[in-house]
Amino acid sequence: KKIGILGATGAVGLEGIEALLGHPWFEVGSLYASERSAGKTYGDACKLDIAHLPKEIIQREVREIVPGGDQQAVFSALPSAEAKKAEPQFARQVPVISTTSAFRYEDDVPVLITEINPEHAELLKVQQKARGWKGFIAPEPNCTTVGLAMSLKPIMDNFGVGRVVMCSYQAVSGAGHAAIELWGTQRKQEVPRPVSAEIIAEPPLLFDGNVIGYIADEEPKVKKEILKILGKYQKGAIVPASFPIDCFCVRVPVYEGHFEAVFVETVKSCSVEDVKAAYEQFNQVCKQKYGKLPSSPKKTVTIYDRTPQPRYDAEIDGGMSTIVGRIEEGAFGDKWLKYLVLSNNLKKGAAKGAVQVLEYLSTCGLL
Ligand SMILES: NC(=O)c1ccc[n+]([C@@H]2O[C@H](COP(=O)([O-])OP(=O)(O)OC[C@H]3O[C@@H](n4cnc5c(N)ncnc54)[C@H](OP(=O)(O)O)[C@@H]3O)[C@@H](O)[C@H]2O)c1
Numbered sequence: 001k002k003i004g005i006l007g008a009t010g011a012v013g014l015e016g017i018e019a020l021l022g023h024p025w026f027e028v029g030s031l032y033a034s035e036r037s038a039g040k041t042y043g044d045a046c047k048l049d050i051a052h053l054p055k056e057i058i059q060r061e062v063r064e065i066v067p068g069g070d071q072q073a074v075f076s077a078l079p080s081a082e083a084k085k086a087e088p089q090f091a092r093q094v095p096v097i098s099t100t101s102a103f104r105y106e107d108d109v110p111v112l113i114t115e116i117n118p119e120h121a122e123l124l125k126v127q128q129k130a131r132g133w134k135g136f137i138a139p140e141p142n143c144t145t146v147g148l149a150m151s152l153k154p155i156m157d158n159f160g161v162g163r164v165v166m167c168s169y170q171a172v173s174g175a176g177h178a179a180i181e182l183w184g185t186q187r188k189q190e191v192p193r194p195v196s197a198e199i200i201a202e203p204p205l206l207f208d209g210n211v212i213g214y215i216a217d218e219e220p221k222v223k224k225e226i227l228k229i230l231g232k233y234q235k236g237a238i239v240p241a242s243f244p245i246d247c248f249c250v251r252v253p254v255y256e257g258h259f260e261a262v263f264v265e266t267v268k269s270c271s272v273e274d275v276k277a278a279y280e281q282f283n284q285v286c287k288q289k290y291g292k293l294p295s296s297p298k299k300t301v302t303i304y305d306r307t308p309q310p311r312y313d314a315e316i317d318g319g320m321s322t323i324v325g326r327i328e329e330g331a332f333g334d335k336w337l338k339y340l341v342l343s344n345n346l347k348k349g350a351a352k353g354a355v356q357v358l359e360y361l362s363t364c365g366l367l
Helices: 011-020 080-091 118-131 143-159 177-186 197-201 218-229 272-290 351-363
Strands: 002-006 027-032 073-076 096-098 137-139 161-170 232-234 237-239 245-251 258-266 301-304 322-329 336-343
Touching (some): 002 011, 002 080, 011 027, 073 080, 080 096, 080 137, 096 351, 143 161, 143 301, 143 336
Parallel strands (some): 002 073, 096 137, 301 322
Antiparallel strands (some): 258 336
């Protein structure tokens, strides 16, 4: 099946191409991007490092975002405002797997992670019927939500979740190709000293050697999506999970891999060993149920005693395994746990995770 890519010249679009190249079930269909890129070759339009791609892709012409083409499904990696317009136009004809937030919060739209809530895919049939589409829109969560959801699911199923506090340390690639380029121009750039009053009052965006403690819209997205993903599908609707959650989302000068510090209050008390056993059991179940999907990792969750580190660990199992390290008892009583998570924002958190969802949906006849 051919999969068209909306936003093919972006950071996630490029990962989408890579996830589909040599795929046993799917192939790269039409490449779409903005009118700045339309009509150019992919090689001329894409500003990212693409020297490793096959010549045929580099020379392929980028298309304007107009429905049509011979694809059987579309992978959308557009900015959300563009996705809001484009995704329904394509969904009238074919399934749209999206990494954007454009439709995540609508009642007839599930937010899918293969290993966590595949049963929510039933809602796609409700959506198709309600909207009269041949296709549907199936979004992936925000990339920060993915690591949190993957690490919480076995804890929730075994011990219940009372409260959650999370602080993220997010990679620059999570902000797209313009951010990656900007960071490149900032390497080793000095900030003039003394720092001027104008800069202190309104600091320009500086990724290099810096920590940025605010990412627009990120925290509300994480808090809303996690409850929807961990919710239950009942009678044609999703009933969200209901635990309180708070978070800070922070950008750090790392290329790839979102790192998170998580504090969880469980309903039942549990030891660190109990939690590790719950992750191992989750891995066994995932292996049985999803191990045959071409994009599934060997281990859904990789447990470390040390801290995960993006430069060394973001590519473990093709960037599809969620790495949980330093699982420790918290200081507020026997129901508190804390741990560190690393999840690849471009792979499991976006393109490859979306391709894994496509694979799952095709095994249940939805594609
Ligand atoms: N980066 C991540 O880690 C990550 C993870 C999960 C989800 N997401 C989501 O995935 C989406 C894509 O993210 P990204 O990081 O890949 O962004 P990006 O690098 O900025 O890429 C955006 C893509 O959309 C195209 N585009 C931009 N403006 C457009 C317009 N007005 N009309 C049509 N096409 C337009 C761009 O084409 P041109 O090159 O022609 O401008 C490019 O192909 C976003 O919604 C983001 O929130 C990102």
